[in-house]
Amino acid sequence: MQIQENSSLKKFNTFGIDASARYFANFSSWQELEELAYRASKYPGHQAPLILGGGSNILFTRDFTGLVLKNEIKGIKKIGEDETFIYVEAGAGENWHRFVLHCIDQHWAGLENLSLIPGNTGASPLQNIGAYGVELKDVFQELQAFHLRDKTIEKFTLKDCRFGYRESIFKGKYKGQFAILTVSFRLRKKPLFNISYGAIEQELEKKGIKELSIKAISDAVISIRSFKLPDPAITGNAGSFFKNPQVEQATFRLLKDQFPSIVAYPLEDGSVKLAAGWLIEQCGWKGYRRGDAGCHEKQALVLVNYGHASGRQIYDLSTAILESVQEKFGVLLEREVNII
Numbered sequence: 001m002q003i004q005e006n007s008s009l010k011k012f013n014t015f016g017i018d019a020s021a022r023y024f025a026n027f028s029s030w031q032e033l034e035e036l037a038y039r040a041s042k043y044p045g046h047q048a049p050l051i052l053g054g055g056s057n058i059l060f061t062r063d064f065t066g067l068v069l070k071n072e073i074k075g076i077k078k079i080g081e082d083e084t085f086i087y088v089e090a091g092a093g094e095n096w097h098r099f100v101l102h103c104i105d106q107h108w109a110g111l112e113n114l115s116l117i118p119g120n121t122g123a124s125p126l127q128n129i130g131a132y133g134v135e136l137k138d139v140f141q142e143l144q145a146f147h148l149r150d151k152t153i154e155k156f157t158l159k160d161c162r163f164g165y166r167e168s169i170f171k172g173k174y175k176g177q178f179a180i181l182t183v184s185f186r187l188r189k190k191p192l193f194n195i196s197y198g199a200i201e202q203e204l205e206k207k208g209i210k211e212l213s214i215k216a217i218s219d220a221v222i223s224i225r226s227f228k229l230p231d232p233a234i235t236g237n238a239g240s241f242f243k244n245p246q247v248e249q250a251t252f253r254l255l256k257d258q259f260p261s262i263v264a265y266p267l268e269d270g271s272v273k274l275a276a277g278w279l280i281e282q283c284g285w286k287g288y289r290r291g292d293a294g295c296h297e298k299q300a301l302v303l304v305n306y307g308h309a310s311g312r313q314i315y316d317l318s319t320a321i322l323e324s325v326q327e328k329f330g331v332l333l334e335r336e337v338n339i340i
Helices: 030-040 096-105 198-206 214-228 249-258 276-282 311-329
Strands: 004-008 020-027 050-052 064-071 076-081 085-091 140-147 152-157 178-188 236-240 264-266 272-274 293-295 302-305
Touching: 020 030, 030 064, 030 140, 030 178, 064 178, 096 214, 198 214, 249 272, 272 276, 276 311, 293 311, 302 311
Parallel strands: 020 064, 050 064
Antiparallel strands: 004 020, 076 085, 085 178, 140 152, 140 178, 236 302, 264 272, 293 302
């Protein structure tokens, strides 16, 4: 558990931003995390450690002056089952997509729509990841997390996590207070296929799939995402940079009158979710590039680093996009990515 000083974070964030940490260390167990958190509390100018997973939902706009701790807790195991479900626990440091593929290989259903989402398993409940009609909360059982100040391990149930759209209690009330250790999932023995998003149906038809399976759905999702989204290993990005905004029906009707082709989805509570990518594209940002900071040519929700952009340049571009969308549509977008 060596603590490094003035360590580069470039390879630990999918934007590829060349920021540095004053102190940096890995941990692969809660005991190692406990010792590192204790040592960090003795540093001059102590601040809470920054817990880093796959680095796929973070933008460094500056160097981090405290301690960055990289979560390397691994392991996947079945912890129980009943007539309907298999219960599976994964270490927070497991790669999310590899975990999904492992579950598919075991014929455990529920995660297939969430294939190829970048990042690690520990981040999945942090922001209630979701794609193609499925959210993390739909398959979540519980998690264990380490309180960085009190040095205690606590369990969080589905209710405890207060999941919302790309939200959880760990992004609100408990932001920066916990490090997630393990996440448990409730996966089905008999799949309930979710192909309600038209893109999946179209991809299955294109592939000539006649008989549905969780692997077929996963393969379709992988194809769709690979075509639409840039590979972080090639072009720096953090996936969707902005959340899809939700508006009331009255606001939506006014927007619909003014912009008849607006893309939107009705929600169960009566509100309407607007497609942020469509809003951004209508403001002329899709494919835009300012130096090495840009807006992806195939998906306007994704901001990219073409090589040597700084985090501040990416952030400034996101601000310009926010302002133009608000000016044109009167809708305020919210960043999904964690800004440091």
